[in-house]
Amino acid sequence: MTATDVVVLVHALVAVLFMAGLIGRWIVLGAAERATELSAMKALTTAAGPFERIVIVGSMLVLLFGVVAAFMKGRSILGPLSGGSIDWLFVSLLLYLSLIPLVPIVFLPRGKVFEAALAAAEVEGQVTPELRAAWRDPVVRAAHVYELAAVTVVLTLMLTKPF
Secondary structure (H helix, E strand, C coil): CCHHHHHHHHHHHHHHHHHHHHHHHHHHHHHHHHCCCHHHHHHHHHHCHHHHHHHHHHHHHHHHHHHHHHHHCCCCCCHHHHCCCCCHHHHHHHHHHHHCCHHHHHHHHHHHHHHHHHHHHHHHCCCCHHHHHHHCCHHHHHHHHHHHHHHHHHHHHHHHCCC
């Protein structure tokens, strides 16, 4: 097994771990949203923390190992921008990079709204309409659906290399 093989293997394993983090976070936060008691909702929100860390760290590592793997294999990640053709690697990179703006545009500001609604609910000692609304934020939901779909497509492209 060459060093390139090891980097490619680590990249693939990190990608699967990243996907598992996304799915795990989705499941736990879905259960938290459906909770009727504030204590259960808070406990499930806390339980989603490790999955969130897997997503954050995994997203950085998958990009790092992907770029290193491409470099070690002599592949251009820039496709047509460097005189090459559009291939699965270039499409994967574009999809991956399209997720980055979601953090400052959607997840961070809407997360602050959620945290404020949760804090207000804690003061009242119950799930409030504002907290329910924060859970059901359609922009956040759409961003999470896009995130999961994009990562699924990237993982599928990485595994099948269809073009």
